[in-house]
Amino acid sequence: MLSQRIANTVFALLVILISFYFAWIAEGFEASGLLASSGLPSKFFPQLILGTIIACAIITCYLYGIKGEAGGDAGETVFDNAGDARRGILMLIVSVVCYLSWRSFGFIPMAILLGPLSLLAMGIKQPYIYATVWGLTGCVYLIFTYLLGIQLV
Amino acid sequence: MFDLNALMISLGLLADPLTITLLVVGIVLGMIIGILPGLGPPIAIALALPFTFYMETIPSMILLLGIYSAAIYGGSISAIAVGIPGTGAAIATVQDGHKMFKAGRGGEALGFSLTGSIIGGLFSVVCLVVISPLLASLAVKFGPREYLAISVFGLIVVVRVAGKSLPKGLLMGTLGIFLTTWGLDELNGTERFTFGTYHLYEGLPLVPFLVGLFAVSEVLIGSERALQKTRFNMDSLKVKLPGLKTLAGLKDVIFRSSIIGTIIGIIPGEGAAVGAFFAYSEAKRRSKTPEAYGTGIPEGIIAPETANNATVGGALVPTLTLGVPGSPAAAVLLGALLIQGLTPGPKLFSDRPDLMYAIFIGLFVINILMMFIGLLAIRFAARLIMVPTSVIVPTVLLLSFVGIYSVSYSFFNVGVLMGAGILGYVVRKLGYSIAPLSIGFVLGPILENSLRQSLTIADGSFVEFFNSPIGLTIYATLVLTILWGPIISRIRKNSTKA
Structure with missing residues (x-):
């Protein structure tokens, strides 16, 4: 019932797409008034984290695509039956x-x-x-x- | 640091009949929920949270701590009796515990599990009493760089041990952090990922998210195995406590497992399951007869059971002193403190010493009472293993709905509960661990604020992060933690070859 390889690859691809979408939304974050120039921009941290998420998802895709497993789940299925x-x-x-x-x-x-x-x-x-x-x-x-x-x- | 007046206040509150009743109720409830397969300490604490909203802080914490300690112990009962661990912390107990049960020595196995749990629990409370005031006095000096180092440490460690795949673990940890960036930016008020709703101005609420992640996802997974039936022989369930002579023979295993459990509990993000596995493998490695492990021997029960209960006191050290949860269950407990209007951290010791004393003394009493309640109630409680999953699933789902709704009468929070539950279900089905997700969600705000403040103070220089002796020590410990395993195995390999 649905191999972990396929399900995880699709999930990782979705994560990449959604992360890019959120990173694009983050580009529009703007602080107003006096606080606008204080410290680092608001988009910095979310985009840093989204970048890490995308990197992890790409590695996961690579592992399932090339090796067929990540963490020893080769041949396993999402549901038992x-x-x-x-x-x-x-x-x-x-x-x-x-x-x-x-x-x-x-x-x-x-x-x-x-x-x-x-x-x-x-x-x-x-x-x-x-x-x-x-x-x-x-x-x-x-x-x-x-x-x-x-x-x- | 010692405050006699606060001690007297906490003793007075602990002696209150309501607090004593809640303490006993907490232990019984924790044991019951721990026995039910799949429902571990985080779910047990989460389900009890709504009942604490209208209580004073000390009685509510006593109730939750009783549930926390007893739920970890309760998991071993089903692990021994039917070979199904009630909690993740009892997985290591299954191997030897269930073998002893099948050999007609179930009472002995339960006795070892109960004794180990009590000793481990008491040991960790002593460590909590000694270490936490010291750490709190040190933590008062912590600035953004030190908190950043602790958050990074906690996250990396939990990612390393939570799952078999490092990228998948890191993905979950960062996803948890990302979800905390929703809402108004605390530093400059910018709206981030609010999607036009004012509900999200304060971000995703902690308690509904954690309850959804643990309880609702477990309900959905539990529904898949609803048709499985559990049967076992009740005759073998009379607890037989080990004698002093037997315990003396096991003292090395008990002492080592208590230390392992406490240390693993203290490491931010670790849980009882990791402590139990580590103690089991360490006991096996040091044994003269490692091949006997898994065949039904007392050491195979006492090592994981001592360690998993020792994580309770350990996990409370970073939770109370730094506001960084030591385990997923401690993360929910941290949410309970926030609901009570308290901010866990070093100042808690100076602001609410009465609460600290009550927690220390309460945990002692809980562990001692657990022995008597365990002896009296184990046969009755074990019958709960036979409660069909089909009854548990809708009841827990309804309790989660009602519990979260009652916090703020908010359907939005119930929606967050559902969303987190579905997310938890999907990722668990795909083989991801939800521990890094929950810890990332708790650590996210600390991580972001400390990172941004550190960068601002250092004029954008990352090198300045390491310009703090405490921070540097934490990073060095992290590197050692990561490299320790490979170094040790390399040394062992070389020595075997030689």
Whole structure:
């Protein structure tokens, strides 16, 4: 399931592209007024760090491109099998959906959905696990709302 | 330096029933979270953070320190019982601990692990009490050049040990630093990478970023193995503490591992896992029967377990005296101090001596209480290993959401939590270590400010960086740290050939 070599090469290339984009944005940093001439320019440090990131990403690309591995991960894959990949990616989607639903519809609908959606994403079928997770969700809500006095809206 | 009045205040607060309750709760919670596979000390501390917002500083620190110490120990229980380390710090314990458990000597293995953890923890507290005031009095004289040297030291060391690939480790460390450049420039007020939102004026918030990086990424990784089931035999779980005679036979391993753990803890950026591995390999190297390691021997448990708990006191030395975290867990602890309105650093010793005394005494008490709680609760706590991952995943995710939201009632912070979690998940899947990323994120502001101030003072000359005896000593130590391994192996190779 997706070799480390391909995934890491693509990731490093993306890092290089994004770093160049950020370095370009940093070119536009300007201080105004009296502080404008104090010390080193604001772009200095971010661009220095971005330069280091780009150098590291190029070396990583080189290692995967020429040697086929970096740190002894030759022949390894990102996911052990298709099931792991599906569960991990679906869970990631569920967490983003729950965050967005909290912002749009409020805490309680999100909290009710989070448990079952997560369990569905993980392929869980036992009803007692759904009940347990809902119970724990209720406990979290009660503790934060009534014990700590936090308004979860 | 000694302040009797502050000592009396801290003793009074420590004797408060609420503080005592929090201390016990911290140990129990830490042990529980440590047992659950994947949830280590940084996550344990991060999940408890929201509960500390409304507490006084001393009780909240006692709670978090109890969680920190017990979570490291708790990881060994699942490592021994099922061969799955609860925390990274317990990975080295699996080899011998689980072999002993399978041989029907689980109680003995747990006894060695508990005893080693207590001794290592107590040893490191003594070192913390002795070293930190001295380092704090020295650190008062530190200027930008010295802080720059410490930050570079911390970052390079964590990059070297965190992963198998140096460029990948450095990439993560620098990425962490880069993310701290977002927000208003502290020196001249320039807007940097704010993307037009005022939320980013103060940069990316520390606590949501760290909780996302550790807890949310672990939730996502945990979801992949949600269908795996854990079974083990509970009969072998009655703790059997080693006798004094047995401990006397292990005194060299215990003493050496305590020193290794404390020193590795003190080195900025190092964690308990590194200390445990180092102590294990050192014990094996010095043993007359190295081939016995990995077959289920007490030395193979006591060495890593002593060292990993010894990193706790060690890690607090740079965290409290310099504001530079000694481990990822200490980085989260540093965030807790910031939330309490305190700035970790040398001035903390003169501004809040009561807090310092409370931390020193509290850690002593935590380690001693951990022995009794460990003995009493281990069988019950071990049952938690069987809690399905599918229950842990949504619960931890919800706790992370709610915990971060409750800090400032900010959806932006929850967004940062999610972003950091996804970033952590992606890079972990690609074989990157998140330790340099977290340490880079904490060290970034110190590094940038000290670099820019140093360059300004020195009129842009890099040579001036080395014009400070303390800074020069730190750089020399860094070079020695990097070259020490290759030099030693070269000497050994030559002596073997001869």
